[in-house]
Amino acid sequence: MSEFNNVTVVREANVYFGGKVTxxxxxxxxxxxxxxxxxLAGEYxxxxxxxxxxxxxxxxxxxxxxxxxxxKTFKAGESFEVPADSKFDLVVKEYADYCCAYLEDGLPAC
Amino acid sequence: MSEFNNVTVVREANVYFGGKVTxxxxxxxxxxxxxxxxxLAGEYxxxxxxxxxxxxxxxxxxxxxxxxxxxKTFKAGESFEVPADSKFDLVVKEYADYCCAYLEDGLPAC
Known part of the structure; x- marks a missing residue:
């Protein structure tokens, strides 16, 4: 179990795809x-x-x-980066519990 | 939009009913x-x-x-109490975004 400490949480859920992604x-x-x-399982x-x-x-x-x-398949503990102003496709076969970090200054240079 | 401030959030989701409740x-x-x-919509x-x-x-x-x-139907802004060590039934027709507070010392006396 891992935690984020000393944070603010917005109470309202963000809801996409009819609630299959929240x-x-x-x-x-x-x-x-x-x-x-x-x-939940689906194509997004x-x-x-x-x-x-x-x-x-x-x-x-x-x-x-x-x-x-x-x-490419990504499992628990793995991560991937997506550039700004782009589009990516996902297929979830069972479920996906994820954390998405937003990099307002763009991805670090390679 | 409302927020919880200065809190700790556990990263891992709690998953029930095959992910229909998280x-x-x-x-x-x-x-x-x-x-x-x-x-998500369902009976729980x-x-x-x-x-x-x-x-x-x-x-x-x-x-x-x-x-x-x-x-009884409960909508956004409404709340209800459930006693300790009990069971309750729910029907969600579209979706329900909720906050559940756990009262370790029991419900306040009436």
Missing amino acids: SRTVIFEDGKKKTLGFM SFDTGAAEIMEMIGGAMDVKLPGSDDW | SRTVIFEDGKKKTLGFM SFDTGAAEIMEMIGGAMDVKLPGSDDW
Whole structure:
């Protein structure tokens, strides 16, 4: 079990795809935001505003990242990055418990 | 939009009914716990340990409280109490976004 300490949590859920994807927004002391989300089985497409780091907490998702034709599976403890202003496709076979960090300043340079 | 400030959030989701009901645990400075949860459409039964106050944040649920034969609808902004060590039935027609407060010392006396 891991925790975020000294944070603010927005009470209202963020709801997507008719509730098959939901998340709660967590705001850190430095103003940075993450969402803790849960996806039921399904196929989803997401558009990013800011760049994102998606970290799998539980379950798994198959992901096709922008500019790629390949699908890759990410499981608990694994993560992937998505550039700003892009689109990525997901397939969740059972469920996915995830944490999404928003990088307002963009992804770190390689 | 309302917030919980200066709290700890457990990252891992609590998952019930195959993911149709999920929640995140929020721990307050005084050690008290609440969960922020989301229910998709369905019929559910829950057993309580501690007494609970269920507050609707969004959506609605029909509830049959312990010892009652009547169903009552609760919508955003409304709440109901459930005694410790009891069982209650819920029907969610669309979705329910809720906050559940656990009262380790039992419900306040009437």
